[in-house]
Amino acid sequence: MNRQAQAAILFLTGAALLHAGFTNLYLRYVKAGLQPLLLASGAVLIVTALATVWYEWRGRRNGDAEDHDHHQQGQGDAHGHGDTHGHADGHLHGEGHVHREPRISWLLVLPLLALILVAPPALGSYSAMRTGTALQQPYGYDKLPADGPLDLNVVDYATRAVYDHGRSIAGRPIRITGFVALDRTGAPYLVRMALNCCAADAQPVKIALTGRIPPVLEPDKWLEVTGTYTARRTKDPVNNGPIPYFRVTSASPVPTPKDPYDESWNN
C-alpha cells in the first residue's frame, strides 16, 4: 500500500469517525461518553492523512534538489538496519521513496465500508435472546412521582419488580419502552440492551409480556407498552436469571430512541 492509499484510508476512517460522532450513529455502537474521544481521534486521523500527503508532496518537490545529500545519508542509514528488516521501508527521508505497509493494513477498509455503506443497526432481538438477562440487584431505588402514570425504563421496572417485589409500582399504570423479542415458542419479551462501553459488552434486560398483547409482534420493533405490575415471574433459560412479567393493557409502536441502549449502569 503506498502512501497515497494510506492517506486515503486514514482520511476516510477519520471522516467516518467524525460523521458517526456528530450524528447519533455512534450511539448504536458505543456509550455516549465516548463522543469527545471519537471526535478527537477522527480529527487526529484526518490530520495524519493531511500530514502524510503534505510530506509526500514536499518531499517530492525537494527531492531533486536534495538528492545528493539524501544519497549520502541514505547509504549509511540503510546499511545500518537494512539487513535486519525485511520490509522495504523506503523511508529514508520520507520522500521520493515508496513506503509500503504490510498487506494487513488493507483490512482497515472493511470497518470503513461497514460503517459508511451498511451502518449496522444496534444490537436487537437476535443477540438479546442468545444472552441471559443481566438484571442485578441495585444499590437503592429513586423516588417515583406520587401520582399519575409512571414512565419507567425496562431496567427500572425489572429491578423494582424482582428485587423490590413491586412495592413501589404495584397498582399504578406504568409505561415502558423497549424492543420486541420472541423466544423459540413465540412468547413475547420487551427488551432493552444495557451497555457499559461498546456493543460487544451489551447485555439484555428482559421483561416478559402478558395481558392484551398486540396480535402481531415483529421482533426488533420498538414498542411503548402501558399496563400494570404483576407478581408473576419466570427464569431466563440461558442463565436462569429472573424475568418479571408485565400485564399489558395497550401497546403502540414508537420510533427507535436516540440512544438505543440503556446506559444507566454507567454512572
Add this chain to the structure above:
Amino acid sequence: MAITKPAPTAKPAPTGADRHEPVRTAPGPKPEETPGVGRETQETQDFPQAKGALKGNSAPDASRSPEDNRSPEGKDSRSSLVLTMVLLLLVLLQGPIRGALSAPVMQSWMTVFVAVLVQALPFLVLGVLLSAAIAVFVPPAFFARALPSRPALAVPVAGMAGAMLPGCECASVPVAGALVRRGVTPAAALAFLLSAPAINPIVLTATAVAFPRNPEMVVGRFVASLLVSCVMGWLWQRLGRTDWLRTPERSHYEGPSKSAAFWNSVRHDVMHAGGFLVVGAMAAATLKAVAPASWLRTAAQNPLVAILALAVLAVLLSICSEADAFVAASLTQFSLTAKLAFLVVGPMIDLKLFAMQAGTFGRGFALRFAPATFCLAIAGAVLTGAVLL
C-alpha cells in the same frame, strides 16, 4: 544517483540505482505475513502475471530471494488502483451486499465488529500518539535515568508505571513498542504492557462500580495483575531471547524534521496496528455472534472448569478492559475467583491483543508470549483469589 520515485503510472523498470538500494533488497523475515487473513489479503496478491513480468524485467541478483523480487514500485502503483476498484465495486454492488448482510446473524456480527473498532480506535490513536511522542521527543537517556539500571528492579517499577496510562489495552501495545525501541529493557516494557490496561485508575474505578458488594475484587484485580505482569517480566528476563522479539524498525522514527518523524510514526502505527485490530475485532465479533451462551451454564458447575471457562471467555470476547468488570459481574453463576480470572486474563491477552502483539513484536514473539501470559494469569488469579476472596 537519483533516488526518485517513478510516477505512479510509469512502468516499473528497475535501474542500477534500485538494485543498489540496500533497504529494499534486504532479505530477512517477512513480518507482514499473517496467518488467518488469507482471503482478505488475496486481493492484493492475485497479480501473478504482473509479478512474473517484473521478475523478467529485473536482472537476476543472487542475493535476492524470489519473494523479494517483487518490485515495490509495481506493487505500489497498483495499491491505489486496487483501493479505487474495491471501493467502486462495493458501491456498485451495494444492493446485493445489503441483502446478504441483512440476516440477523450477520447484522449482529457487523454491529459487534464495528462497535469493537469504534470503541478501540480512539484508544489506539491515543496510544499511537503517545508512542510517537516517546519515540520522537523523549531522549533515550530519560528512560535510562527513570528506570533502575538492574532489569530485575526495572520490571516492578515499569509494572507500577502502568497505573499511569489511563485507557484500555489497545493503547498499551504501541506504547510498549516505543519503549522497547527507546532502549527500555524488554522485560520492563513487557511488564508495563501487561499491567497498564489492568491497574490504571479508570479500570479500577469501573471494577469498584461493577462490584459494589465486593470491594476486595478491586484489590484482588490490582494485586493479581501487578503480580502476573512482574512475573512475566522476570520470566522474559531469564528465558527470553532477543531474536524472538522483532523490534519494530527504527526508521519510522526518523525524518527530515521532528514533526515529519512524528506524523510518519503515527501514520505507520495506525495503519499497522489498525490492521491487526481489525483481525481481532473480526474474531471477537464471530464469537459473540455465533458461540452459544448456554455452555457457560454447564461450565459454572465445576469450580475448576469454571475458572478455565471464564479465562477462555476473556480471551475470546476481547472486551475493553474498562468494561469487562460489568460483564464479569453479570456472570452471576460463577465464583468470585473465576470472575477474577476473567478480569486478570482479559486485559493481558485476548484475540485482539494477540493480533496486535503479533503485529508489533512479531509472530514468533506472540506465539510464545501469549500462552505463557495466559497460564500465569490464571495461576496469579487463583492464588490471589485463594488469599483474598
